[in-house]
Amino acid sequence: MSDPVLNVAPGGAWRRSPIGFQASLGRLTLPKAAFRRMATPIGLLLAWQGASSLGWLPARIIPAPLTVLEAARDLLLSGALIHNLTVSLLRVVVGLCIAIVLGTILALASGLSRLGEDLIDPPLQMARTLPFLALVPLFILWFGIGETPKVALVALGATFPIYLNLFAGIRGADPKLVEVAATLGLSRSGLIRHVILPAALPNFLTGLRYAIGIAWLSLVVGEQINADSGIGYLMMDARDFLRTDIIMVGLAVYALLGLASDQAVRGLERTALAWRPAVRLGR
Amino acid sequence: MSVSLQQARAGQITPPAPAQDTQVRGLIRRFGPTAVLDGLNLDIPAGSFIALLGRSGSGKTTLLRTLAGLDTAEQGDVILPPRRAVVFQEPRLMPWKRVWENVALGLPEGDARDKAEQALREVELSHRMDAWPLTLSGGEAQRAGLARALVRDPDLLLLDEPFAALDALTRLRMQALVASLWARHGMAALLVTHDVDEALLLADHAVVLQRGQIGMQLRIDLPRPRRHGSPEFAALRTQLLASLGLSAEEAA
Numbered sequence: 011m012s013d014p015v016l017n018v019a020p021g022g023a024w025r026r027s028p029i030g031f032q033a034s035l036g037r038l039t040l041p042k043a044a045f046r047r048m049a050t051p052i053g054l055l056l057a058w059q060g061a062s063s064l065g066w067l068p069a070r071i072i073p074a075p076l077t078v079l080e081a082a083r084d085l086l087l088s089g090a091l092i093h094n095l096t097v098s099l100l101r102v103v104v105g106l107c108i109a110i111v112l113g114t115i116l117a118l119a120s121g122l123s124r125l126g127e128d129l130i131d132p133p134l135q136m137a138r139t140l141p142f143l144a145l146v147p148l149f150i151l152w153f154g155i156g157e158t159p160k161v162a163l164v165a166l167g168a169t170f171p172i173y174l175n176l177f178a179g180i181r182g183a184d185p186k187l188v189e190v191a192a193t194l195g196l197s198r199s200g201l202i203r204h205v206i207l208p209a210a211l212p213n214f215l216t217g218l219r220y221a222i223g224i225a226w227l228s229l230v231v232g233e234q235i236n237a238d239s240g241i242g243y244l245m246m247d248a249r250d251f252l253r254t255d256i257i258m259v260g261l262a263v264y265a266l267l268g269l270a271s272d273q274a275v276r277g278l279e280r281t282a283l284a285w286r287p288a289v290r291l292g293r
Numbered sequence: 294m295s296v297s298l299q300q301a302r303a304g305q306i307t308p309p310a311p312a313q314d315t316q317v318r319g320l321i322r323r324f325g326p327t328a329v330l331d332g333l334n335l336d337i338p339a340g341s342f343i344a345l346l347g348r349s350g351s352g353k354t355t356l357l358r359t360l361a362g363l364d365t366a367e368q369g370d371v372i373l374p375p376r377r378a379v380v381f382q383e384p385r386l387m388p389w390k391r392v393w394e395n396v397a398l399g400l401p402e403g404d405a406r407d408k409a410e411q412a413l414r415e416v417e418l419s420h421r422m423d424a425w426p427l428t429l430s431g432g433e434a435q436r437a438g439l440a441r442a443l444v445r446d447p448d449l450l451l452l453d454e455p456f457a458a459l460d461a462l463t464r465l466r467m468q469a470l471v472a473s474l475w476a477r478h479g480m481a482a483l484l485v486t487h488d489v490d491e492a493l494l495l496a497d498h499a500v501v502l503q504r505g506q507i508g509m510q511l512r513i514d515l516p517r518p519r520r521h522g523s524p525e526f527a528a529l530r531t532q533l534l535a536s537l538g539l540s541a542e543e544a545a
Contacts, residue, residue, distance in 0.1 A: 186385050193361050193379045194399035194441075204398060208389040285389045285425040 015149040078262070081255035091246065095263060098233065098240040102225050102267075103156065106165025109221055112165065113172025114214075120173075121180030121210075122202065131177070138170040143231050150236060160232035160240075165226040171220035179213025180206055212286070217277050222271045226264065300341065312530045313339035313374040313448045315360065315481060320369035322355055329355050330366065331505030332364045337449065339374070341503055344492030346537060347502030353485045356502070357453050360483065374448030374481070378441075382454045384434035386426035386441075393422040396441045412444035413437070416470060432463035436470070443474065450475070452484040468494055472518065493526055496520050501536045509536040 055075055061067045062074030069077065075093045085091035116134065119126040146163065153159040183206045233242020243261050248256035315337035322330040329352040337343050346534040347353045358364035359371065361379045386395045396412055397405035416436040426434060435455060442450055445514055452471070456464040472495055475482050486492055490500045501509040511533060515525055 113330065148367070186381070187387060189363055190379075190385045190387075191399075192363060193377070194445075196399050200399065204390070205387060208387065211389070283389075285427065287425075287427050 024145050031228070049117060057289065070252060073255070077255045078258040081253070082259045082262070085244075085259060091259070094240050094244045098229060098242070099221065099267070101160050101232070101240065102164055102271075105161045105228070106168055106221065106225050108161070108165035109168035109172055109225070110218070113169045113217070113221070114176060116169075117173045117180060118177035121177045122206070134170070134173060138174070142167050142170075143228065146231060146235060155236035160229065160237070160265060163228045163232045164225045167224040168221035171217045172214070173217075175213040175217025175220070176210055179210030182213070183209035212279075212283055215236060215282065218278075219272060219275050220274060223268070226268050226271075230264065309408070314372070315374060315449055315483075316370075316372040317356075317360075318370045320356070320359065320366050320371065322352070322364070322366040328505050330359075330369075331507050333369070333502075335507055337481050337483055338478050339448065339481050341498060342484070342496045344484045344486055344495065344496035344499045345502060346486060346489065346492055346499060346533065348537065349487065351502040352505055353502055354453060357451050357483060357485050361451050362447070377449045377451060378443070378445045378447035379451045379453065380435075380438050380442050382430075382457050382534045384426070384429075384438040386429075386434060386437055388426050390426070391422070392418070392424050392426060392429070392437050395426060395437060396422075396444050397494045398441070400444065408444050409440070412440040415474065416440045417445060417485055431459055432467065435459060435467060439467075439471070439474070443478070444465065447476075447480050450480050450482040452482060452486075454485055454487070457487075464491075469518070471495060476517070489530055489537070490521060492533065493529055494521070499529075499533055501533070503536075511536075 018264070040108035058067070058072075059075045062069070062072075062077075067074070073081075082091070084276075085119065116130055120155040122128040142163070144164070146159075149162055153162055187205050188201065191205045196204060229240075230242055233240040234246055237243040237246070241263050245257045248254075248260070315335075317333060317335040317513065319445060320330045320333040320335075333352075333356065335343075335356070345353050345356065347471075355364060357379075359366050360373065362379060386392070387398065390398065393406060393409040393413065396409035400408060410419055410422055413422050416439050418436045418440060419431060421429060421433060421437075426437065429437065437460075438455070455471075456467050457468060468491060472483075475495075483494075484492070484495060493515070497513055499511040499513055500507050501511075503509070513529060515523070515529075519526065
């Protein structure tokens with residue numbers, strides 16, 4: 011939860027708006043509300059630990075939270091966690107970068123010209139209806155079992171949300187503002203830079219958030235097939251030795267990575283979309 | 294030396310320097326079978342203030358959009374001064390640019406910020422120059438729109454019902470502001486409005502659009518600054534309302 015007070019506009023005018031008042035009221039009651047929202051997860055965790063300690067939950071099915079913590083510590087100390095985490099992170103980052111570049115180029119070409127749309131949009135719309143994870147067997151045949159198929163899977167899955175959202179954003183730019191640009195004598199490149207792209211930025215960031223979710227999903231699938239490193243490999247390896255505690259560590263790491271990347275995009279939104287009152291209030 | 298519309302739109306042809314007058318000859322614009330502008334002629338001499346009145350659907354906005362280069366007529370000749378600027382009914386600011394960046398948009402970089410600040414000072418908004426447009430009030434946003442037009446130092450200022458969405462008090466202040474800016478800068482102005490009082494307050498010619506042509510031209514020879522309620526004002530008001538098909542009692 012961001013601190014809305016940190017995000018006051020230079021003029022401070024929003025404080026007078028009713029929404030601003032709501033936000034500061036919401037902040038006053040926040041600690042209590044946050045505590046209440048934490049109560050259920052903590053209670054469940056305690057109940058889980060209790061059930062495991064009493065022997066109601068066999069470790070073969072699900073390990074106790076403390077056992078999972080111990081496994082995490084061991085993996086950290088041995089360096090296995092950091093090594094595999096780095097490998098996984100790199101796959102996602104590289105795949106995402108490819109997706110962002112590819113999705114942006116396609117969306118610009120398709121969003122800014124009718125010809126581009128006619129050439130690019132139909133195949134992409136067709137391809138996106140395909141469950142792309144079904145391409146894994148083909149990718150292994152094409153790219154072997156190294157890094158390439160995993161990165162390619164991430165890149166492929168993440169390209170579609172970037173493309174679709176940015177395309178919609180470009181086409182959704184307010185025609186009234188486009189008219190203003192014409193009366194101000196902006197060139198076509200000026201129009202794209204000052205009007206169309208900023209107008210599409212919120213959509214792009216929405217697409218980026220979807221893309222990140224899909225990237226992690228693709229990684230999980232990619233790493234469970236023919237991998238010799240990465241968080242997914244760590245979990246598959248643990249399965250062979252019935253180490254449910256290590257599997258749980260892997261799950262927790264995936265969850266934390268997903269959360270962290272989502273927070274990163276939110277941070278990006280707060281900076282890049284500071285002009286939107288709704289964003290300035292934080293969520 | 295008339296300029297065809299297509300060329301005027303593309304902005305490639307600039308009339309010779311002394312000709313800052315705007316001339317419209319035989320303008321025809323159809324939407325479907327009905328001609329909204331049907332052989333319209335209009336002169337806007339340099340430095341004059343013309344109010345364009347007419348019932349809704351009479352083609353006021355179409356004419357203004359043609360002069361702004363946003364609409365293409367089927368037929369007719371238009372001579373335009375080189376620099377035009379438009380103020381729309383809605384402020385139409387880019388919400389992702391700070392107020393001064395909106396004003397400076399399209400200006401050559403360098404002293405753009407200084408120019409924007411000066412224009413904002415003229416509309417008494419320089420204290421909000423770094424604000425985001427969505428934090429401005431309706432009147433402030435419209436003043437920013439006015440500054441964005443002023444900063445281009447236009448020969449012809451096109452105003453498309455710029456005060457229609459403002460509350461009564463803000464509207465009066467904005468009208469006074471426009472009157473003083475026009476007096477100071479001496480550009481020609483075309484004000485599209487449905488408000489007879491506004492036309493009488495600001496313009497030195499009121500022009501009524503009827504059946505796609507200029508139906509009536511009324512010279513408004515009142516001393517400035519003008520006030521509502523003088524006998525001359527009331528007489529002109531009755532005359533204008535009559536040409537719009539209304540009696541003074543109906544409009545009151």
